[in-house]
Amino acid sequence: MRIAVLGTGQVGRTLAGRCAQLGHDVVVGTRDPRQTMARTDTDAMGTPPYAQWQAEHPDVALATNAEAGAGADLVVNATNGSVSQAALTDAGVGARDGLVVLDVANVLEFGAGPLPGIGATTEGSLGERLQAAFPAARMVKALNTMNCAVMVDPARVPGDHVVFVAGDDAEAKAVVQDLLGEFGWGSERIVDLGGIVGARATEMYIPLWLSLMGALGTPEFNIALAR
Amino acid sequence: MRIAVLGTGQVGRTLAGRCAQLGHDVVVGTRDPRQTMARTDTDAMGTPPYAQWQAEHPDVALATNAEAGAGADLVVNATNGSVSQAALTDAGVGARDGLVVLDVANVLEFGAGPLPGIGATTEGSLGERLQAAFPAARMVKALNTMNCAVMVDPARVPGDHVVFVAGDDAEAKAVVQDLLGEFGWGSERIVDLGGIVGARATEMYIPLWLSLMGALGTPEFNIALAR
Numbered sequence: 001m002r003i004a005v006l007g008t009g010q011v012g013r014t015l016a017g018r019c020a021q022l023g024h025d026v027v028v029g030t031r032d033p034r035q036t037m038a039r040t041d042t043d044a045m046g047t048p049p050y051a052q053w054q055a056e057h058p059d060v061a062l063a064t065n066a067e068a069g070a071g072a073d074l075v076v077n078a079t080n081g082s083v084s085q086a087a088l089t090d091a092g093v094g095a096r097d098g099l100v101v102l103d104v105a106n107v108l109e110f111g112a113g114p115l116p117g118i119g120a121t122t123e124g125s126l127g128e129r130l131q132a133a134f135p136a137a138r139m140v141k142a143l144n145t146m147n148c149a150v151m152v153d154p155a156r157v158p159g160d161h162v163v164f165v166a167g168d169d170a171e172a173k174a175v176v177q178d179l180l181g182e183f184g185w186g187s188e189r190i191v192d193l194g195g196i197v198g199a200r201a202t203e204m205y206i207p208l209w210l211s212l213m214g215a216l217g218t219p220e221f222n223i224a225l226a227r
Numbered sequence: 228m229r230i231a232v233l234g235t236g237q238v239g240r241t242l243a244g245r246c247a248q249l250g251h252d253v254v255v256g257t258r259d260p261r262q263t264m265a266r267t268d269t270d271a272m273g274t275p276p277y278a279q280w281q282a283e284h285p286d287v288a289l290a291t292n293a294e295a296g297a298g299a300d301l302v303v304n305a306t307n308g309s310v311s312q313a314a315l316t317d318a319g320v321g322a323r324d325g326l327v328v329l330d331v332a333n334v335l336e337f338g339a340g341p342l343p344g345i346g347a348t349t350e351g352s353l354g355e356r357l358q359a360a361f362p363a364a365r366m367v368k369a370l371n372t373m374n375c376a377v378m379v380d381p382a383r384v385p386g387d388h389v390v391f392v393a394g395d396d397a398e399a400k401a402v403v404q405d406l407l408g409e410f411g412w413g414s415e416r417i418v419d420l421g422g423i424v425g426a427r428a429t430e431m432y433i434p435l436w437l438s439l440m441g442a443l444g445t446p447e448f449n450i451a452l453a454r
Contacts, residue, residue, distance in 0.1 A: 115349040115350075115427060115428075116349065117349055118349055122340065122343065123340060158454075159451070161453035191439070191442055193438045194441070194442070198438055200342060201342075201435040201438040201439075204431045204432070204435065205431070205432055205435045207349055207428040207431045208391075208431065208432045211420045211421070214421070215420055216452070216454055218454065221453060222452075223450045223452060224450065224453045226384050226387070226388035226449050226450065226451045227384060227385075227443055227448035
């Protein structure tokens with residue numbers, strides 16, 4: 001598949017590198033590639049400059065969001081949720097009828113409180129807002145409930161922990177489930193929460209995820225279902 | 228222990244019955260015991276009338292919230308979150324310095340949408356509001372992330388699934404952890420999320436719990452931590 005990964009942070013890099021490793025044709029999209037490559041500082045999350053990662057991944061191309069989105073079979077939204085709609089607009093998602101978009105993003109608005117704002121309530125979520133903003137696209141929410149290293153390599157964490165998918169289009173969900181399978185998610189570990197409205201549930205889990213990261217002292221964990 | 232369980236619904240009954248079975252002195256509190264005993268209809272959740280359960284549990288007393296709360300070593304809040312503050316007020320929680328309150332409640336405001344309102348955001352939660360309303364009491368949030376049958380008998384669900392506790396007072400948390408141990412929760416399955424602010428995280432997990440109940444077709448499940 002031709003995959004456009006929007007976002008040059010740790011999540012975007014990890015997904016792009018893994019998809020390329022699996023043999024996909026991967027382009028990372030950013031607002032201004034020259035500016036992205038010119039940065040030399042480690043960011044607020046401790047992520048080293050993009051150019052360093054790019055040099056180690058010659059099989060991944062860097063382009064504008066528009067160039068990355070053009071001709072992509074699958075767009076992966078790995079931007080911070082607060083800028084996702086702008087990035088998807090730039091990537092031309094609105095103009096591509098039936099385009100499958102894998103939305104792994106969360107809104108994380110860090111402020112003075114103990115938890116960041118997450119932009120999700122029992123009445124709405126980022127995944128739904130993106131689906132509403134791009135009605136011709138087929139949005140699938142998945143992978144947003146775990147650290148990016150676990151997203152692309154579930155075997156890093158032992159046990160039958162799970163990944164959730166939510167989306168209105170069954171065919172689009174099947175495309176995403178196939179990619180999850182390539183990452184290492186056996187079908188019995190992919191839990192279908194139904195329509196994109198299910199994004200409310202997974203986005204509202206983030207405060208528990210953040211609390212657990214604090215309690216466990218590591219981001220490399222996930223939840224399993226006991227039944 | 229003398230335990231006051233506030234709430235006569237399925238959650239209150241299950242907790243009261245189990246605590247009595249364990250040898251505790253249990254009083255169930257309600258607004259109007261005569262009215263509670265007079266009801267003959269099955270409620271909206273399919274719960275049979277209280278009097279039927281009471282007849283099968285002669286070891287549990289029914290009293291007003293005030294009578295139940297008086298002299299209790301531990302108050303368990305098993306009311307619907309939207310009436311919890313009134314019930315705790317009636318139970319005299321505000322007047323008992325250092326009283327330990329185990330808050331297992333969630334706000335569930337069912338309306339037209341696919342999910343009920345939950346009264347918790349990244350900026351506040353029921354557990355915190357109750358702690359703020361009764362500053363002399365020691366609030367511990369726990370057990371609100373699962374079905375009541377699983378709360379009191381974790382072995383009903385196989386696997387090392389977990390229970391979360393959150394509260395500002397370490398001694399109060401130890402009282403609750405001991406009771407959880409009596410229910411069958413081994414200490415390695417009790418995850419301490421820190422202060423009562425952790426109630427935000429567990430209350431905001433409810434939409435995922437409800438979605439999973441739909442996806443799994445049963446309320447008898449829980450989450451385990453893979454790490």
